[in-house]
Every structure is written in structure tokens, then in C-alpha cells.
Amino acid sequence: MEVFIQTLVAGILIGGVYALIGLGMTLIMGVMRIINLAHGQLMMVAMYITFLLYEYLGLDPYYALLIAPPALFVLGVAIQKYLLNPLLEVDSIIPQNQILMTVGIGMVLTETMRFIFHSDYKSVKTSYSSATFMIGSICWNVPMVVAFGLAVLLTACLFLFLLKTDTGKSVRATAQNKDAALIMGINAEWITQLTYGLGAAMAAAGGTLLLPIYYLFPDVGAPFTLKAFIITVLGGMGSTVGAILGGLVLGVAESLGATYISMALKDAVGMVIFVLVLLFLPGGLKTLTKV
Amino acid sequence: MEKYLRCVLFLTLSLLLLLPAAAFCQGSQGSIKVGIILPATGEKAKFGEIEKKSFEMALEEINAAGGVNGKKLEFLYEDDTGRPDVARSAAEKLITQDQVAMLGGGYGSSETFAIAGVAQQNRVPFLVNTGSDNKITEMKWNYIFRLNQPVSDYPQGLESFMTDIVKPKTVAILYENTNFGSSGSKEFQETCKKMNLKVVLNEGYQSGGIDFKPILVKVKQENPDIVYMISYLMDASLIMKQSMELRLTPKMFVGGGAGFTLPEFAQNAGKAANMVFSATLWYQTLPYPGAKEYYDKFVARNKMPTEYHGAEAYSSAYVIADALKRAKSTSPDDVRESLAGTDLMTVFGPVKFIAYENMTNQNKLPTYLVQWIDGKLELVWPKQTASKPYVYPVDWEKAWK
Numbered sequence: 001m002e003v004f005i006q007t008l009v010a011g012i013l014i015g016g017v018y019a020l021i022g023l024g025m026t027l028i029m030g031v032m033r034i035i036n037l038a039h040g041q042l043m044m045v046a047m048y049i050t051f052l053l054y055e056y057l058g059l060d061p062y063y064a065l066l067i068a069p070p071a072l073f074v075l076g077v078a079i080q081k082y083l084l085n086p087l088l089e090v091d092s093i094i095p096q097n098q099i100l101m102t103v104g105i106g107m108v109l110t111e112t113m114r115f116i117f118h119s120d121y122k123s124v125k126t127s128y129s130s131a132t133f134m135i136g137s138i139c140w141n142v143p144m145v146v147a148f149g150l151a152v153l154l155t156a157c158l159f160l161f162l163l164k165t166d167t168g169k170s171v172r173a174t175a176q177n178k179d180a181a182l183i184m185g186i187n188a189e190w191i192t193q194l195t196y197g198l199g200a201a202m203a204a205a206g207g208t209l210l211l212p213i214y215y216l217f218p219d220v221g222a223p224f225t226l227k228a229f230i231i232t233v234l235g236g237m238g239s240t241v242g243a244i245l246g247g248l249v250l251g252v253a254e255s256l257g258a259t260y261i262s263m264a265l266k267d268a269v270g271m272v273i274f275v276l277v278l279l280f281l282p283g284g285l286k287t288l289t290k291v
Numbered sequence: 292m293e294k295y296l297r298c299v300l301f302l303t304l305s306l307l308l309l310l311p312a313a314a315f316c317q318g319s320q321g322s323i324k325v326g327i328i329l330p331a332t333g334e335k336a337k338f339g340e341i342e343k344k345s346f347e348m349a350l351e352e353i354n355a356a357g358g359v360n361g362k363k364l365e366f367l368y369e370d371d372t373g374r375p376d377v378a379r380s381a382a383e384k385l386i387t388q389d390q391v392a393m394l395g396g397g398y399g400s401s402e403t404f405a406i407a408g409v410a411q412q413n414r415v416p417f418l419v420n421t422g423s424d425n426k427i428t429e430m431k432w433n434y435i436f437r438l439n440q441p442v443s444d445y446p447q448g449l450e451s452f453m454t455d456i457v458k459p460k461t462v463a464i465l466y467e468n469t470n471f472g473s474s475g476s477k478e479f480q481e482t483c484k485k486m487n488l489k490v491v492l493n494e495g496y497q498s499g500g501i502d503f504k505p506i507l508v509k510v511k512q513e514n515p516d517i518v519y520m521i522s523y524l525m526d527a528s529l530i531m532k533q534s535m536e537l538r539l540t541p542k543m544f545v546g547g548g549a550g551f552t553l554p555e556f557a558q559n560a561g562k563a564a565n566m567v568f569s570a571t572l573w574y575q576t577l578p579y580p581g582a583k584e585y586y587d588k589f590v591a592r593n594k595m596p597t598e599y600h601g602a603e604a605y606s607s608a609y610v611i612a613d614a615l616k617r618a619k620s621t622s623p624d625d626v627r628e629s630l631a632g633t634d635l636m637t638v639f640g641p642v643k644f645i646a647y648e649n650m651t652n653q654n655k656l657p658t659y660l661v662q663w664i665d666g667k668l669e670l671v672w673p674k675q676t677a678s679k680p681y682v683y684p685v686d687w688e689k690a691w692k
Contacts, residue, residue, distance in 0.1 A: 003508050010504045119336030121525050123559045130563065132536045139504070139537050214501050215525050215559060219334055223499055259505040264468035264495030 002137050007259040008252065009138055015251020016148035017206055019244045020155060021224060022231030024202030027158075030175040030238030031195040032084075034098045038106035039203050039228045040221030045109055046072050046204030047216045048117065054124045061124055061211050065150070068208045069201035076200030079105060080193040106221065114218040123215040147209035154205050155244060158198075162240070171195055175238065203228070230274045236284020245285045249273065322363040323621055325611055326385030327396040328406055333373035334499070335399055337524060337555065342398065342421065342604035343368060344593050345585075349608030359615045366608075367391060371402045378402035382409040382417075392621040393417065393614075393630075395607055398600075400424035400442075400470040407435045416627040418614075420607035421600055424470045425478065428650040434623075436630050436644050436652040438610060439603050442471060443478035443648075445547050445570040446519075448659040450482060452568075452672045456683060457542055459516035461489045465506060465530065466521040466547075468495035475521040475547050491515050498526055503533050516542045524550035528559035535563040540687045543568055554596045557663055564663045566682055566690040571661045573599035573639055574670040576678045581638040598668075599639075606637035 021043060028036045049071055050064040059067075083105060087098050131142040162168040173181040174191045182188050206224075214220075231250055235242025250270055257269030281287060327346055330339035350366055358364050367389055371378035378397075385391045386409065394410050394417040397403035403422025410417035411432040419427060419435065423442040428435060440447075453459055462483055466472035476493060483490050491513040494506050507530070510518060518541045520530060527550035534544070544567045550556055551569035575586035585605055589597040610633055615621065618629035631652065635642045644652045660672035662681055671681035 003505075003512065006508050007505050010502050014502055114332060119332060119340065121337065121555055121559060123528070125559075125561050130532055130536050130561075141504075141533075141536055144502075210501070215528070217334070217525075219332075255502065255505055258496070258500075258502075259509065262495060263500070263503075263506045264497055266497045266500060 003259060006138050007255050009140065010144075011252035011255030012248060013141075013144045013148045013251070014255070015248035016151040017209055017247075018227055018231060018251050019247025020151040020209070021203050021206035022228045022235065022243045022247045022250075023155060023158065023240060024199035024206070025228040026232045026235055026238055026240055026243035027171075027195055027202070028199040029232050030240070031171060032098070032192055033238075034084075034096070034102070035229060035232070036102050036196070036199060037099060037225055037229075038079075038102040038109065038221075039199070040224030040226070041106035041109040042072055042076065042200045042221075043203040043207035043224055044113065044216070044218065044221035045075070047207040047211050047220065048113055049204075050208045050211050051122050051124060051216055054126075055122075061126065061208055062146070062150075064208050065205060069204040072204035073197040073201040076197035077193045079200075080196035084196070085189060085192065106225065110218050110221060117218065119217060119219075121215050121217045124211050126212050129212050141213070143212040147213065150209055151206070154202070158202070159240070167194070227270070230270055233274060234277050234285055236286035239284060239286035242284050242286035245288075249285070322365040323359050323615055324365045324367055324389055324391045325615075326369060326382070326389060326391040326394045327366045328369045328371050328378060328381050328385070328394065328402070329396045330373045330398050330402070331368070331370035335373040335523070337553070338398055338421070338600050339370075341595075341597055341601045342396065345589065345597065345601040345604035346395075346608050348589065348592065349605045349612075353608065353612045359612055364612055364615070366395075371398070371406075373399055373402065375401045375405040379405040379409055382406040383413075386410070386413045386415050391415070393611065393623065393626050395420065395611055396604075397422040400427065400474065403427055404470060407432060410434055414627075415623045416614075416630050418607055418611060418630065420603040422471075424474045425650065426470075426474065428653045431651055433652070434627055436633075436654075437650075438607050438639065438642055438654050440572050440656050440658055441650060441653065442475040442547075443481075444656075444658055445475065445572070446479055446482050447570075447657060448672055449545060449568070449570050450486065452660050452681075453488075453517070454486065456681075457517070459488060459542060461491045461513070461515040462517045462519055463492040463510045463513055463515040463541075464490060464494070464519045464521075465510070466493075466495050467498045467523060467526060469498070471549070472521045479519055479521075479547065488517075496526070498523060500526065500529070503530050504537065507533055507537050507539055511537055511539045514541075517545060518543070519545050519547060520551070521547040522550050524553055524555055525559065527551050527556055528564070531560045531563040531567060535691050538687075542684060545569065552598045552661060552668060554598070554668075557666055557668070562691055565665065566663060566685045566687075568660055568662050568671075571599055571659050571670075572656070573602045574659055574661060574676075574678070575602075576670055577640070577659075577676060579638055579640050580636060585638045602639045606639035606642065609637050610635055610642050 025036050025039045046068040049068040050061050053059040053064045084098050128142050133140050170186045231246040234246030253269050253273050254266050258266045329342050330336050353364055369381035371381055397406055397419045398421050400422045403419055411434050416434050419437040425441045425443050428437045464476050466476040546569035552571050557564040575583055613635050614630040619625045640656045642654050661668050662671045669679035671677050
């Protein structure tokens with residue numbers, strides 16, 4: 001029983017961070033109808049920013065939450081404005097050339113970081129990196145709990161933004177029907193830039209929260225792109241509520257799989273769920289929530 | 292007159308065309324090319340970097356001392372990115388396009404195995420210096436030679452330490468689910484059987500995980516005397532950090548080489564690295580001629596410490612040069628024959644390719660036990676070569692403070 005609860009706790013905590021990263025991709029998916037395959041790489045860039053701030057200015061990784069996500073927001077807006085939107089005007093054989101572009105952007109980001117920082121592994125060692133507290137016999141890792149808490153908070157902020165502000169409503173309108181939104185006078189181009197920026201900032205926040213627990217090297221992004229992709233599909237391709245559920249489901253499934261099946265098959269467990277959802281619940285988890 | 296001018300023009304032009312070609316021929320005749328395949332990018336790039344720097348250092352020394360019978364030795368590096376399929380095509384490119392005399396390098400076991408397959412198929416000799424899965428030299432491939440100890444020999448040094456000092460009863464094994472990890476785990480289980488140890492847990496994991504607590508909780512429940520881990524660098528750091536968080540306190544934490552001996556392990560794991568033991572294949576204070584000099588020179592040159600991977604690469608370069616020197620020609624068959632007759636003392640130890648257990652063309656060397664003592668990696672076993680006395684039993688609360 002103790003093992004079960006510990007596993008569940010670990011799964012939910014990491015699931016919260018997964019959800020945050022997945023939300024960013026889902027948002028982009030919802031508005032632009034493209035899978036952002038540079039998502040993990042954007043997160044990696046944010047992790048490097050956080051790392052640099054910590055290493056050279058001694059800034060605590062949590063304060064970097066005020067710097068790395070805004071920086072990535074700007075980078076995201078620039079990518080959408082100068083690299084992705086121009087592609088819409090070009091005729092191409094396949095309509096998905098924006099997706100291919102994101103793959104290229106991801107590679108460029110990875111190799112640029114490798115050029116600057118080499119392939120060295122970096123990690124941030126704060127005083128609380130390995131701090132834990134016990135409730136009963138269950139071990140809670142402090143940075144993990146903080147990461148989960150902040151992820152929930154940031155997600156709540158995003159929802160507030162989407163539901164209560166005019167700009168947020170414009171984003172949702174564009175996601176629901178782009179042509180109608182255009183007719184209603186919404187500046188769709190600016191909305192796409194804003195959305196990509198927001199998505200990048202969410203990934204950045206996830207990366208910054210992970211850094212005290214995990215480590216960093218130029219190739220760290222790719223597995224997270226895959227995770228975010230799974231979450232997006234699990235959630236139902238563009239549903240934000242679905243993405244949160246998807247993140248938690250993925251975290252818990254990985255954790256339970258590691259304990260009760262084999263940790264060697266941890267990633268396989270995620271993929272099996274992915275396939276099952278596609279087969280039996282093609283609309284994703286959002287069909288269960290009716291939101 | 293015009294005809295004469297035209298003739299001169301033609302001659303000059305053809306000479307001009309021929310000159311660079313002639314110069315080029317000279318260049319390639321004057322050097323012997325050897326292909327070296329290492330991970331330069333990807334997750335294993337860190338190890339590749341240490342090895343490449345060591346190869347380069349050795350190459351400079353070899354060429355400064357006259358090269359190979361007056362000809363310059365040249366290393367052509369290819370990046371395997373830590374993926375077997377890339378390693379395979381890198382080997383194919385070096386063999387068919389660059390027509391190298393032989394191949395060297397080979398870091399990860401899976402990549403090395405892929406390269407070895409290509410080398411054997413094309414009948415080009417390949418000297419492995421790091422890939423340690425037993426199966427690489429168990430295929431009866433006569434073109435494949437291995438300088439380093441196979442993974443089954445890694446725990447040799449540990450074995451005598453366990454029988455003499457620790458006398459454990461139970462063991463838990465955690466391993467990365469790759470060729471290297473699962474082969475290492477299988478061999479260590481054999482060792483345990485031989486020593487009458489009970490393996491209470493044997494768990495593989497996928498490299499790159501964030502949270503190892505699920506398996507660590509399982510280990511904690513079993514409360515084994517020894518936790519044996521076969522992991523690369525960052526998994527190793529995270530496993531130790533999270534073991535500390537969970538207050539998992541066996542008598543000994545032992546790493547099976549690879550990640551646990553790198554300086555980055557201590558940097559990343561911090562105090563959680565303290566008092567961790569690891570099997571190792573080499574240490575700079577070993578009484579081999581040039582071992583300490585190699586270490587000092589590397590540190591002075593690159594401003595970073597080196598460890599056994601670097602020594603393997605450095606020695607491999609010398610073995611390659613030695614084999615090429617003795618070879619009748621640079622044709623693969625002559626090089627193969629001369630490699631088979633290698634009997635050379637290197638900084639990594641004596642190199643001689645023999646057949647033992649199921650392996651062929653395998654160099655046989657002892658392995659050692661090192662321990663992280665207050666931020667420094669010290670050779671602690673066997674006693675007669677130790678650089679510092681071992682710390683055992685370990686007071687974990689004190690070590691982790």
C-alpha cells in the first residue's frame with residue numbers, strides 16, 4: 001500500500017508539470033491546427049536561460065520564472081511572425097509545411113545550444129534540490145511539490161486569461177472558427193503570434209520548474225516534445241481541460257507502470273495509453289469532460 | 292608559330308590541371324588513414340569528448356615521434372550520435388568512401404556492435420576501446436579486437452572486496468535497459484550466484500527518467516546489503532540523489548563503471564555522490580608506465596580531468612600505431628594479422644589479444660574498485676595499489692550531511 005501511494009504521489013506531481021508543458025502545445029494546436037514539434041526544444045532554451053541566471057547571477061530558479069517565460073514569449077512571437085506565418089502565403093505541395101518548419105526550428109535551437117554550451121550536462125544545485133518531508137511514510141520532494149503547486153497556479157492563470165479577458169476570448173474564438181473570428185474583426189495574425197508566444201512561455205515555465213529536479217543538456221528537449229504530443233492527443237487535440245487531464249494521466253500511468261510493470265517499459269506505458277485512446281476514445285479525454 | 296603556341300598552351304594547361312592532382316596523391320600517400328567513430332553529439336557526447344581529446348593527444352605524440360614508419364598517421368572522426376543506425380552508416384562511409392586502413396573508437400555497446408558487424412562484413416579490422424557488451428567479441432569475428440575489459444569483468448575488483456570485507460547476503464541490481472546495462476546485469480547475477488548472494492531485485496529502467504522513486508521504493512522495501520547500478524552519467528546522479536532523499540541506506544552503493552567514475556557525476560549528484568563505490572577499469576595511480584604522465588598532461592592541456600575512458604582511447608591510438616608499424620602493408624588483412632600479434636605496454640595496461648571464456652581477440656586486464664571520498668575519486672581496492680584507504684562501513688547520515 002505504501003508503495004502504491006508513493007507511486008501515485010510521484011505520478012501526480014510529475015503529471016502536473018507534464019500538464020503545463022502539454023498545455024502550451026495544446027493551445028498552439030487549438031488555434032493554429034499545427035503540432036509544434038519544437039516544443040521541447042523551446043523548453044530547453046528556457047532551461048538554459050534559467051541555468052545561466054543561476055550560474056552567473058546566483059538567481060534562484062523560481063525567480064527565473066519571471067524572466068525565462070517572458071523571454072520565450074518574445075521568442076515565440078518572433079518565430080510565429082517571421083518563420084511560421086510567412087509560410088501560409090507560400091503555395092506548397094503539402095499543407096503541413098508549418099509543422100515541418102517547427103521540426104527545423106527545433107533542430108536549429110538544439111544545435112545552437114550545443115554550439116554555445118557543448119554537450120555538457122548541467123544541473124542547478126539549490127539548497128532545497130534534495131529537500132524532502134515525510135507525511136506518514138510517504139516521501140515528498142520539496143521542489144517537486146513546489147513545481148506542482150506553481151504549475152497549478154500558472155494553469156489557473158491561463159484559464160482566467162482565456163475565460164475572462166477580451167484577448168483570451170479572441171484566442172478561443174479563433175480556435176473555434178478562424179473565418180468567423182476574422183469577420184468579427186479579430187486580428188487573427190496577432191492572435192496566432194500571441195498564442196505561439198503563450199505556448200512557448202508555458203513550456204518555458206515547465207522547463208524552469210523542472211530544472212531544480214532534473215538536469216540539462218542540448219538534447220533534453222526531444223523526449224518532452226514527444227510527451228507534450230501524447231498529452232495533446234490524449235486531451236483531444238486542442239482541448240485545454242483535456243490537456244490537464246492528459247498530463248496527469250500520463251504522469252500517473254508512467255509512475256504506476258514503472259512500479260508494477262517495469263521501469264524499463266516506462267515510456268511504452270505512455271505509448272500504449274496513447275494508442276488505446278486513439279482507438280477507443282478518438283476525441284480524447286475532452287469527450288469525457290464536456291467542456 | 293600558332294601551332295607551337297597552341298601546343299605550349301595545351302601543355303601548360305594540362306600541367307596546371309595535373310599539379311594539384313599530383314600534390315593530392317602525394318598527400319594521401321604520405322599518410323595512413325584510420326577511422327575513429329565516437330559520439331560527438333547526443334547524450335553520450337560527454338564521453339566521446341574525453342575520448343576524442345585523448346585520441347588527438349596521442350596522435351600528436353605519435354606523429355611528432357615520426358608517425359608510422361615515416362608516414363603521418365591520420366584519424367578521421369565520425370559522429371555516431373549515440374545511435375546504432377548512425378554508427379553503422381558512419382562505419383560504411385569510412386570503409387567505402389575514405390578507404391581507411393582500420394577502424395577505432397566505438398563508445399556505446401549497441402553502436403560498437405553495429406560498427407563491428409559492418410567491419411567484419413567488409414573485412415576491415417576494428418579495434419574496440421570502450422564498448423563492453425560481451426557479445427562484441429563473442430561472435431568469433433576475426434576482424435574485431437577489444438582493448439578494454441568486457442562488462443562481465445567489471446565487478447572482478449568488487450568481488451574480492453565483497454568476499455574479504457563486506458560479506459553481503461543480498462543484492463539489488465538496477466540497470467539501464469540497453470545492451471550494456473542488460474548484459475552487465477546478467478553477468479553480475481552470475482557473479483552473485485557464484486558468491487551465494489541472493490538477488491532480491493533486478494530491475495531495468497529507461498535512460499533519461501526524471502523520477503526513479505518508484506523503483507527506489509521497491510529497493511528500500513527489500514532492504515538489500517548492496518545496491519549495484521549500471522547507469523550512465525545523469526541517471527546515475529539522479530538515482531543517487533533520490534536514494535538520498537528516500538534515505539535508502541544499504542551497506543554499499545556500487546556503480547558498475549560508466550557514469551559513476553566521471554567528474555560530472557560528483558558535480559551533478561553533489562553530496563549524494565559521497566562514499567559511492569564504483570567498479571573501474573583504470574586509475575591514474577596504477578603502476579603502468581606513463582599512466583600518471585598521461586593524466587597530468589591531459590589535465591594541463593584540456594583543463595579538465597580525465598578517467599578510464601580517456602586512457603582507453605589514448606592507449607588505443609598507440610596500439611593502432613604499433614599494429615600499423617608492424618604490418619607488412621596497410622591492406623586490411625596485413626593490419627589484421629599484425630593486430631593479432633600485438634604485445635604492447637600502454638598506459639591502460641599490457642595489451643595482448645587472446646581468447647578466453649567465449650571471447651576471441653580480447654585483451655585481459657584486471658578491474659578495480661574506486662570510491663568517492665569527500666568529492667574526490669580514490670582507488671581503494673585492491674589494497675596494494677590503493678591511493679587511499681576505503682571508507683567502510685559508511686555512515687550515510689554523516690556522508691549526506
